[in-house]
Amino acid sequence: MPSRSLRRLLLGWLLAPLLVLLALGAAGTFYIARNAANDAYDKELLDPMLALAQHVQLVNGQPAFNLTQTARDLLLVDAYDNIYYQLSANGSQPVGNLYLPVPPNIGDKALFYNATYSGRSIRVAALRIHIEKGGSGVLQVAETLNKRDSHLLHILLGLLAPAVVIALAAIVLVWFGVRRGLAPLQSLQEEIAARSHRDLRPVPEHHAPDEVRPVVASLNALLGRLDAALASQQRFLANAAHQLRTPLAGLQTQVELALRGDLPEDLRPTFACLHASTIRTAHLANQLLTLARAEPGALPPDAMQWLDLRSVVEDAARIWVPRALDKQLDLGFDMAPAWLVGEPLLLRELLANLIDNALRYTAPGGSITVRCGSAADAWLEVEDNGIGIPAAAITKVRERFYRVEGSPGDGCGLGLAIVDEIARVHDAVLEITAPAAGRGTLVRLRFPHPQAKVFSST
Ligand SMILES: Nc1ncnc2c1ncn2[C@@H]1O[C@H](COP(=O)(O)OP(=O)(O)O)[C@@H](O)[C@H]1O
Numbered sequence: 001m002p003s004r005s006l007r008r009l010l011l012g013w014l015l016a017p018l019l020v021l022l023a024l025g026a027a028g029t030f031y032i033a034r035n036a037a038n039d040a041y042d043k044e045l046l047d048p049m050l051a052l053a054q055h056v057q058l059v060n061g062q063p064a065f066n067l068t069q070t071a072r073d074l075l076l077v078d079a080y081d082n083i084y085y086q087l088s089a090n091g092s093q094p095v096g097n098l099y100l101p102v103p104p105n106i107g108d109k110a111l112f113y114n115a116t117y118s119g120r121s122i123r124v125a126a127l128r129i130h131i132e133k134g135g136s137g138v139l140q141v142a143e144t145l146n147k148r149d150s151h152l153l154h155i156l157l158g159l160l161a162p163a164v165v166i167a168l169a170a171i172v173l174v175w176f177g178v179r180r181g182l183a184p185l186q187s188l189q190e191e192i193a194a195r196s197h198r199d200l201r202p203v204p205e206h207h208a209p210d211e212v213r214p215v216v217a218s219l220n221a222l223l224g225r226l227d228a229a230l231a232s233q234q235r236f237l238a239n240a241a242h243q244l245r246t247p248l249a250g251l252q253t254q255v256e257l258a259l260r261g262d263l264p265e266d267l268r269p270t271f272a273c274l275h276a277s278t279i280r281t282a283h284l285a286n287q288l289l290t291l292a293r294a295e296p297g298a299l300p301p302d303a304m305q306w307l308d309l310r311s312v313v314e315d316a317a318r319i320w321v322p323r324a325l326d327k328q329l330d331l332g333f334d335m336a337p338a339w340l341v342g343e344p345l346l347l348r349e350l351l352a353n354l355i356d357n358a359l360r361y362t363a364p365g366g367s368i369t370v371r372c373g374s375a376a377d378a379w380l381e382v383e384d385n386g387i388g389i390p391a392a393a394i395t396k397v398r399e400r401f402y403r404v405e406g407s408p409g410d411g412c413g414l415g416l417a418i419v420d421e422i423a424r425v426h427d428a429v430l431e432i433t434a435p436a437a438g439r440g441t442l443v444r445l446r447f448p449h450p451q452a453k454v455f456s457s458t
């Protein structure tokens, strides 16, 4: 499978051609620079040759230098290279310290060529010189290649260094370029990863780089379809629960009427049972409806309002104190103002489910306290000293239809699921623990201050 790393792909596509281009460029430059340098050094080699040529004359009919050996040596001094010379004429012994064959066709213009002399590479200049009385000879001057070689080495290094720097810079630029280019993707990924499974709002497309926008658009379309499917499921649940409520209420009334009338004694237990089942089923339908209403998306956009939780708790007190007295439970309230942004009906359901649980799961003689107030955030507590929730079940009690095994009463296991859902709609933190006293249950909710909420959602 080919590499899926963009970085590697880009490096491959950029770096390989870049290296080839750099190598071609360097080779071309090297070739041109080497020829230019050779030409310059060749011209320099002409100087001692022309100087020598001026001191050639015929001696006994043979070309010879009219300079002493020392004078000749002085003419041929060079700081870096050894310089050799040779003067040849037809039919006579060559003069000089270079023993090279004379190339044919030497003209009046200097000829330059490479040769090997006693195992070393040399550069040779050859020139035909004319001596008085029609005599002629060939003068060859040669030098070793030290100057030229070190010059070439300089050129080579001068070309290689920038090529290496450019290649390294390309690697670094691609590395960081890809990283910067992909940074929006990274933040997109973080944004999606940070979402809860209930948050099906579209991902903002303008956060995505142009190339990834179609992917985000498709993702948003999928989120949209998912949202629609969930909403229709939710509507179905709400409708079904709602449709069930009316006939159940009718059924309950009928059974109650029958129980109050003169019913044959043997049918009474059956009708009592029927009554209990009807109440339980009506309760289930109500709870399902509440759950459907508390789901995200079910709330109209302007449902949330600035309200004091204390008024919700006061309403609850009126409803629940008589029921607590019936069960010989001490239901106390401890209220302070607690302003928050919330949906009053849902908050009432939340509190009703918590108090209902506390009443159900606390034996007569026990006590229940409902508190609300606000520190930085508004908070709500319902505490009882009842049977408590086993530690092993504490994480499960929020699940739908979960009931602790052997729980008394005929609950349907939706109460805390509803509380959890309503807490979520309010961005509230829900904690279910044992109270400090050790016995019973303490449920605590903290509602983040609206300013903090606005701050955290931007
Ligand atoms: N205040 C409480 N004290 C003891 N147990 C509780 C309390 N509240 C909830 N529970 C336990 O958590 C389970 C789930 O509660 P809930 O979702 O309200 O369902 P239900 O009350 O219908 O059984 C209950 O079955 C019960 O065992």
Ligand SMILES: [Mg+2]
Residues within 6 Å of the ligand: 353, 356, 357, 411, 413, 414, 415, 416
């Ligand atoms: Mg309950």
